[in-house]
Amino acid sequence: MSPAATLLIAIAIPAAAALLIPLAHRKPNLREAVTLVASLAMFGAVAALVPHVLAGARPATGAWHVLPGLELKLVLEPLGMLFALVASFLWIVNSLYSIGYMRGNHEPRQTSYYVCFAVALAATLGIAFSANLFTLFLFYELLTLSTYPLVVHKQSPEAIRAGRLYLMMLLGSSIILFLTGIIWVYLRTGTVDFRPGGIVSAAFSPGETGLLLALFAFGIGKAALMPIHRWLPAAMVAPTPVSALLHAVAVVKAGVFVVLKVIVYIFGVAHLSAIGAGDWLIYVAGVTVIIASIVALAQDNLKRRLAYSTVSQLSYVVLAAILLTPLSVVGAAMHIAAHAFGKITLFFAAGSIYTAAHKTEVSELDGIGWRMPWTMGAFAIGALSMIGVPPTAGFVSKWFMVSAAVETKQYFALAVIVLSTLLNAAYFMPIVYAAFFRRTPGEAHGPGHRHGEAPWPIVTALVVTALGTLALFLAPGLPLALARQLAGP
Amino acid sequence: MIVEHFPALQVVVPLLGATICAMVHNRRAAWLIALTVSLAMPVIAGGLLLRVLEQGTISYRLGSWEPPWGIEYRIDAANAFLLVLVSAIAAVIMPYARASLDREIAHQHQPRYYALFVLCLAGLLGMAATGDAFNVFVFLEISSLSSYVLIALGRDRRALMASYQYLVIGTVGATFYIIGVGFLYVMTGTLNIADLAERLPQVSSQRPVIVGLAFIAVGLCLKLALFPLHYWLPNAYAYAPSVTTAFLAATATKVAIYLLLRFFFTVFAQTFPFEEIILPVIWIALSAGAILYASTAAIFQDNVKRMLAYSSVAQIGYITLGIGIGTEAGLTAAIVHLFNHGVMKGALFLLVGGVAYYGGVATMKHIAGLGRRMPVTLAGIVIAGLSLVGVPGTVGFVSKWYLVLAALERGWWWLAVFVVATSLLALVYMGRIVEAALFRPPDEAGERHGEMPLSMLVPALLLVAACVYFGLDTELTADVAARAARGLLGIAR
Numbered sequence: 015m016s017p018a019a020t021l022l023i024a025i026a027i028p029a030a031a032a033l034l035i036p037l038a039h040r041k042p043n044l045r046e047a048v049t050l051v052a053s054l055a056m057f058g059a060v061a062a063l064v065p066h067v068l069a070g071a072r073p074a075t076g077a078w079h080v081l082p083g084l085e086l087k088l089v090l091e092p093l094g095m096l097f098a099l100v101a102s103f104l105w106i107v108n109s110l111y112s113i114g115y116m117r118g119n120h121e122p123r124q125t126s127y128y129v130c131f132a133v134a135l136a137a138t139l140g141i142a143f144s145a146n147l148f149t150l151f152l153f154y155e156l157l158t159l160s161t162y163p164l165v166v167h168k169q170s171p172e173a174i175r176a177g178r179l180y181l182m183m184l185l186g187s188s189i190i191l192f193l194t195g196i197i198w199v200y201l202r203t204g205t206v207d208f209r210p211g212g213i214v215s216a217a218f219s220p221g222e223t224g225l226l227l228a229l230f231a232f233g234i235g236k237a238a239l240m241p242i243h244r245w246l247p248a249a250m251v252a253p254t255p256v257s258a259l260l261h262a263v264a265v266v267k268a269g270v271f272v273v274l275k276v277i278v279y280i281f282g283v284a285h286l287s288a289i290g291a292g293d294w295l296i297y298v299a300g301v302t303v304i305i306a307s308i309v310a311l312a313q314d315n316l317k318r319r320l321a322y323s324t325v326s327q328l329s330y331v332v333l334a335a336i337l338l339t340p341l342s343v344v345g346a347a348m349h350i351a352a353h354a355f356g357k358i359t360l361f362f363a364a365g366s367i368y369t370a371a372h373k374t375e376v377s378e379l380d381g382i383g384w385r386m387p388w389t390m391g392a393f394a395i396g397a398l399s400m401i402g403v404p405p406t407a408g409f410v411s412k413w414f415m416v417s418a419a420v421e422t423k424q425y426f427a428l429a430v431i432v433l434s435t436l437l438n439a440a441y442f443m444p445i446v447y448a449a450f451f452r453r454t455p456g457e458a459h460g461p462g463h464r465h466g467e468a469p470w471p472i473v474t475a476l477v478v479t480a481l482g483t484l485a486l487f488l489a490p491g492l493p494l495a496l497a498r499q500l501a502g503p
Numbered sequence: 504m505i506v507e508h509f510p511a512l513q514v515v516v517p518l519l520g521a522t523i524c525a526m527v528h529n530r531r532a533a534w535l536i537a538l539t540v541s542l543a544m545p546v547i548a549g550g551l552l553l554r555v556l557e558q559g560t561i562s563y564r565l566g567s568w569e570p571p572w573g574i575e576y577r578i579d580a581a582n583a584f585l586l587v588l589v590s591a592i593a594a595v596i597m598p599y600a601r602a603s604l605d606r607e608i609a610h611q612h613q614p615r616y617y618a619l620f621v622l623c624l625a626g627l628l629g630m631a632a633t634g635d636a637f638n639v640f641v642f643l644e645i646s647s648l649s650s651y652v653l654i655a656l657g658r659d660r661r662a663l664m665a666s667y668q669y670l671v672i673g674t675v676g677a678t679f680y681i682i683g684v685g686f687l688y689v690m691t692g693t694l695n696i697a698d699l700a701e702r703l704p705q706v707s708s709q710r711p712v713i714v715g716l717a718f719i720a721v722g723l724c725l726k727l728a729l730f731p732l733h734y735w736l737p738n739a740y741a742y743a744p745s746v747t748t749a750f751l752a753a754t755a756t757k758v759a760i761y762l763l764l765r766f767f768f769t770v771f772a773q774t775f776p777f778e779e780i781i782l783p784v785i786w787i788a789l790s791a792g793a794i795l796y797a798s799t800a801a802i803f804q805d806n807v808k809r810m811l812a813y814s815s816v817a818q819i820g821y822i823t824l825g826i827g828i829g830t831e832a833g834l835t836a837a838i839v840h841l842f843n844h845g846v847m848k849g850a851l852f853l854l855v856g857g858v859a860y861y862g863g864v865a866t867m868k869h870i871a872g873l874g875r876r877m878p879v880t881l882a883g884i885v886i887a888g889l890s891l892v893g894v895p896g897t898v899g900f901v902s903k904w905y906l907v908l909a910a911l912e913r914g915w916w917w918l919a920v921f922v923v924a925t926s927l928l929a930l931v932y933m934g935r936i937v938e939a940a941l942f943r944p945p946d947e948a949g950e951r952h953g954e955m956p957l958s959m960l961v962p963a964l965l966l967v968a969a970c971v972y973f974g975l976d977t978e979l980t981a982d983v984a985a986r987a988a989r990g991l992l993g994i995a996r
Contacts, residue, residue, distance in 0.1 A: 081904060081977050152895040159889070169942050178934070185930060189893070189923050197907050197919070 017066045017073030021088045024059040024098070025139045027052050032132035039125045042117075049109045049128050056135070057102040060095075067095045068495060074145060083200055086152070089145035089208070092499035093278070093347055097271045098142040099492075100354045103482075104263045105135050107475045111362055112255040114471030118369040121253060126163060131259065133160040138264040141272065147196045147206035147280070150272065151188070154236075158184045161265055164256045165249050176248040183245040184235045191233030195226055199280065208275065210502075212282020223281070224291040230276050231295055236269025237332060238325045240302040247321040254365030257317060261324045262358030267350055270331040274346050277335050278500065287338035295336040300430040302329040307437035314375045316364045319441060320357070323400060326434060327353045333430065334415045337422055340501035345414030347497035348490070352407035355483040356399030362476035363393035366468040376445055383449035385465060388473050390449045392480035397442035399483045402435055407486030410494075506550060510563035510576040513547045513586060513632055514642075516540060517625035524618035533614035534601050537621050541597040544590030544624065552583040556983070560990075562634070570634070570695045577634030577697060581838065581987035585631045585761050588845050592753045593624050599853055599962040600746045602955075606860055607744040608656045616656055620750070623649040630758050636684045637694045639762060643680065643726070646758075647673045650751055654743040659864065665738035672725055672735045679722030686715030687770075699770050719766055727759035729823055730793030733816045737800075740812035745856025748808060752815055753849035757841045760822055764834070767826075768991040786827035791921060793820030798928035802935065807855050807865040810932055811848065814891065817929075818844045821906060821922070828909045828918075834988035835981065836905035842980050843890075843898035846973065850887040850966035854880050857955030857963060870936055872945025877954050881940050883967040888933035890970045893926045897974040901981055 015023075031052035038045035066073055067090055074089040112131070116124050137160055140153030158181070166177035200206050202217035218226060235242040246266070250257055260266060277286065286292045303326045310322035331353070334346035366389040367373050371382060383390035399408035412431065419428040467473055486493065505512070520540035524533045555561055555578055563576040578586075600620070604613055626646025630639055651673070655666035688694055690711050691702040706712055721732075728736040736756075740748045797816035804810035822844070825837030855865045857880055862869035873881050890897035903922060910918040954960055973980050 078975070080975055081901060081981060084904070086975075148895065155894050156896070159894070166942075174938065174942055178938075181930070181934065182927070185892070186927055189926055190920070193923055194907075194920060197904070197911065201908065201911050 015062075017063055017071065017090070018075045018088075020059050020063055021073060021075055021090060021143050024056055024063075024102075025088075025136050025143070027056045027059065028132040028136040028139070032129050032136065035129050035132060036125055042124070045125065045128060046109075046113050049112075049132065050106070052132065053102070053106040053109050053135075056139070057106055060098045060102045060139075063090055064095065064099070064492070066090070067092055067499070070499075077145075080148070083204065084148040084206065085146065086149050087145035088140075088143040088149065090143055091208075091279075092496040093271065093275055094142040094144075096347055096351060096493055096496040096500075097267060098139055100267065100351050101135065101138045101142065101263050104354060104358055104479070105131075107478050108255055108259055108263060108358070110471045111258065111365070111475035114469040114475070115253065115255050115365050115369055118469045118472065119253075121167075123167065127167060127253075130160050130163045134164070134259070134264050138268055141268050144208075146208060147199065150275075151193065151196060154192075154268065154272065155185070155188060157236075157265060157268055158188070161256075161260065164259070165252045167253055167256065168251065170251070173251045176251045179248045180245045183242060187233050187235035187242050191229045192235075193233070195229035195233055198226060198229070208279035210279065212278075212280055212285050214281055215285045220289040220291050223286070223289060224294065227281065227286075227291055227295060230280075231273060231298070231332070234269050234272050234276070236265050237273045238266060238269060238302075238328050239298060239332060240305060240325070243302070243306070243325045246325055247318050250315070250317040250321050254317070254361055254368060257321075258358045258361035258365070261320070261361055262354045266324060266328055267354055270328050270335075270346075270350060273332055274335045274343070274350070277338075278343065283338050283340075283343060283502070292336045292338060296333060296424060296427055299329040299333040299336060300426055302326065303333065303430050303434045304437070307434050307441070311437065311441045314377055316367070316374060316376050316379075316445075317361070319376060320360050320364060323360075323438070323441070324353075324357060326438075327357065327400065330411075330415065330431075330434075333427055334411075334418065337415075337418045337424055337427060339418050339422055341414055341421060342418030343501040344494070344497040345411050345418055347500055348414060348493055349408075349411035351493045352399060352411045352483075352486055355479055355486060356396045356406065356408055359392050359396035359476055359479040359483055360400070362472065362479060363389045363396065366472045366476060369472060370465045370468040376448075379445060380448050380452040381450075383446075386467050388467055388477060390446070392476040393449070394446045395480040395483050397446055400442055401438045405484055405487045407483045407490075410487055410490050506554075508563075509547050509551050509554075510561060510578055510632055511565060513544070513551065513590075514625055514629040516543060516547070517621045517628065521618045521622040521625060524614060524621055527614050530610055530613035530617075533617040534597075537600075537617040538597045540621050541590075541593045541624070544628070545587065545594050548583070548586040548590040548628075551578055552587050552983070555580055555583045556986070570698065574638050575634040575695055575697070576632045578632060579987070580983055580990050581764065582631045582761060584838065584842065584983050584987055585757065586628060588757065588842050589624070589627050589631065589754045592750065592845055592849050593620075595849070595962045595965055596746060596750050596853070599749075599856075599959045602958050603745050603856055603860060607658055607746075609658075612656055616653065616744075619649040619652050620746070622646075623653060623750070627754055627758050631761060634696045635694050636687065636696055636699065637681075640677065640681045640684065643677050646755065647677060647726075650747070650755060653747040653751075654739050657742050657744045657747070659742045661738065662742040662744075665735075665742045669735040669739045672732075676722045676725030679718045679725070681722075683715040683718030683720075683722060686711045686718065690715070696765065696770055700772075703770065716766075716771055720763070723759050723763045723766070727756045727763065727823075728816055728819055730789055730796055730816060730820060733793070733797070733819075736816055737809050737812040740815065740852075741806050741809040745852065745859055748812075749849050749852035749856060752812070752852050753845040756815070756819055757845055760819070760826075760837070760841060764826065764837075764991055768834075783827050783829060787824060787918070790820045790824035790827055793817060793823070794921075794925050795928075798925060798932070801932040802928065804932075805866050807858070807867065807870060807936060808852070810936075811851055811855065814929065814932065815844075815848055817925075818848070818891070821902065824918075824922070825906055825909060828906075828913060828915075830909055830912060831985070831988050831992055832905055832909035832912055834991060835985045836902060836909050838987050839905060839977075839981050839984035840902035842984070843902045843973065846898055846966055846969045847887050847890045850883065850963060850970055851891075853959070853963035853966060854883045854887070857959050860955050860959065861952045867935075867939050868946050870939045871943035873940035876945060876952065879954055879960065879964070881937075883964055884933075884940070885937060886967050887970055888929075888937065890974065891929045891933060893923075893929075895974075896971060898970050898980070899974070901974055901977055905981070
């Protein structure tokens with residue numbers, strides 16, 4: 015099996031699953047088995063590609079010519095490898111969690127739920143493997159469209175409104191800004207391929223490069239740079255495994271992945287750094303980090319707090335990327351992985367609390383750590399990762415980012431990182447503290463049914479991701495190797 | 504041998520077919536005749552296109568009379584492409600028509616309907632194939648008159664009013680056209696299009712020629728429903744039988760646009776500098792007006808067919824925008840969108856016709872809850888709708904791509920942004936349909952039903968598949984359109 019064929023197979027597996035799942039509509043266990051088998055198979059295919067990439071190979075498929083200058087083509091490079099690994103691994107875990115959550119909460123329309131997940135994962139891998147902006151754009155839009163039904167799953171008026179906002183913001187930003195940028199690149203350079211060192215160098219003046227960067231930065235709405243961020247907290251109306259998918263695995267990671275990829279392979283890190291057209295983005299990303307953290311402080315709804323935390327953390331990646339040094343690029347890539355594991359753990363915990371105790375607000379969580387030790391233990395690990403302290407993954411990426419900020423004398427960025435670390439602590443630590451060190455205020459809060467942990471698939475999933483967060487700190491060899499390859503020979 | 508006569512057969516076969524249909528009283532027999540003719544048409548058109556791509560422009564003398572006294576059929580890449588579109592759409596729609604018409608028009612009218620459908624087809628094909636300006640008028644009237652009846656046969660009483668409106672406006676348009684041709688004839692003595700192109704620059708006084716151009720332009724703009732001359736279209740499409748709407752939406756306006764291209768670029772281009780006759784400012788302003796006004800109007804419609812009709816007016820605006828840009832890329836965009844829009848709108852009207860099959864009419868009330876009762880239909884509507892928005896992987900993207908490239912090539916970045924931004928309007932009105940289909944509870948009073956009959960579903964899904972296929976493989980559409988554009992501009996040089 016050639017590596018290039020494996021690329022196609024990796025995308026074909028979830029696509030095939032999407033077709034098979036409706037056939038098993040009447041047999042839920044068989045239907046869920048399809049998802050689990052597909053996720054394991056997809057991870058297997060992706061993992062099989064790792065040795066090739068580590069050895070320096072860049073497997074590529076043939077090109078399907080669509081329009082003059084536009085072709086569909088897949089290629090595997092280190093950043094895409096890292097993203098695909100994270101996404102495919104977390105799909106396995108998320109599928110297990112979904113089973114527990116959807117059944118535990120007796121959610122309707124489960125078949126379409128699993129189908130949309132499969133399509134979204136296929137689109138995610140398509141984004142990870144894309145060889146040029148056209149292929150990427152096609153899968154990017156497919157991702158938006160396939161996750162829309164997941165966002166509106168509940169079909170309540172609030173969900174429908176959120177869905178509209180989601181679609182309009184993401185499709186709007188991508189069609190008006192991102193596509194315009196792609197067409198401009200094509201017009202000036204004659205190509206839209208991703209190439210090491212970038213493709214824009216001679217064709218754009220420094221001012222135009224800055225404008226082009228803005229078109230991409232704000233056009234890639236999934237990266238949630240302010241003000242294109244409102245869709246994220248609105249999407250919290252979706253079932254929690256969807257939020258876990260959106261916030262760790264597919265959508266937002268796709269956003270920052272694309273931003274990083276565009277900076278490295280379209281603009282070129284060295285070129286952008288030399289002409290200084292990226293400086294404004296440091297401020298935009300930095301401001302997003304701080305403001306989102308401040309807003310998170312004010313949220314009582316747990317998922318909304320996590321949503322704003324995500325907006326903030328995503329801009330860490332953008333900030334690191336735009337510092338434009340090899341060290342910062344490594345940090346950005348590492349943070350894609352670190353945040354994925356940390357945030358999915360936090361969302362899993364939120365969903366676990368909802369399923370077992372039917373609680374959604376931070377103020378309701380007093381003493382819950384004793385009833386749900388596994389959940390809150392995992393939550394604590396996830397929180398530590400967000401703050402960026404050892405022994406969690408968040409520390410590794412933050413280390414690189416701080417080093418890069420010091421090295422480039424970008425003191426604004428350094429200040430942002432330091433301040434946001436404190437803010438993260440301010441809105442995460444109180445939750446952990448209250449969960450373990452505050453007494454439950456008796457049965458005064460409603461019927462107060464005695465509850466324990468959530469169903470075992472949920473607990474298993476969140477333990478796995480929490481362990482993953484720790485593992486990334488203790489053994490970061492693989493992601494680090496890939497990130498280093500990305501940062502350049 | 505027969506292949507030699509394909510240009511004539513393209514028109515003669517449906518004319519004969521229509522006559523036979525008119526003499527038959529059994530509706531199934533009439534349908535069979537119409538089906539046979541419709542299936543034969545793409546074969547002929549395809550043959551013509553292949554020959555043109557290999558050997559260049561075909562010139563066919565009808566009855567072996569030499570032009571400019573005899574009528575010449577002149578087929579180049581532009582009209583061969585159009586012939587393929589029109590005939591293919593008719594071939595796809597005819598199997599659909601059998602079940603759809605059973606519910607939408609009285610059984611005893613059906614043979615008449617099929618005869619007129621085939622006659623309309625003959626008229627449209629004739630308009631596209633011919634190289635003689637007066638012959639164009641003849642076929643224009645043939646297709647128009649038959650389409651007035653095709654609309655009026657709808658069960659809805661408003662169909663009669665819509666048809667009458669269209670009749671009045673359409674006749675005005677055709678009359679303007681023939682007046683314009685008359686002016687040209689008086690000044691040059693010829694009616695042959697290629698001959699006109701040669702003789703017009705040498706004419707002594709330019710004033711009548713300009714007047715002729717003006718009349719022809721306005722006449723054709725009435726037929727192609729360029730804003731603000733689009734008034735007849737929404738009602739005609741909304742109240743006609745589904746088959747009529749799907750057919751006319753995909754073909755009739757496209758043929759009128761082709762004629763506009765033919766006159767501007769082939770006939771008049773030598774006489775007036777290209778920029779002068781296109782009058783880019785007015786043209787682009789009207790196109791932009793069409794896009795904005797019609798897209799917005801579409802958002803507020805309750806009748807889904809009317810919504811799609813306004814959407815058609817907007818999409819025609821995109822086509823004329825491409826013409827207004829006037830470069831090779833602009834014309835390629837316009838010609839490729841002729842095809843792409845025909846496929847998209849054909850698919851949408853066939854699918855919505857399936858909804859009307861059960862409810863009699865297709866309003867938002869009938870769309871409610873569609874996701875549960877007709878999920879395949881809804882999937883088709885979603886895909887065709889995404890194509891309207893211009894999502895990559897669909898034909899709509901191909902058209903938008905060329906259009907934006909054309910605008911940016913001329914340095915009109917604001918126009919490029921306008922084109923992409925207005926795509927979101929399509930998202931809003933298609934989004935309304937999808938939301939109603941997914942989230943609104945179905946109307947319980949209606950008949951319990953599932954998907955539309957297979958004979959209707961398959962053609963509709965075929966067109967939906969075409970929306971995706973031609974969005975990923977553009978060799979047939981975009982390459983041929985580019986060639987057609989070069990041909991049209993090349994003669995201008």
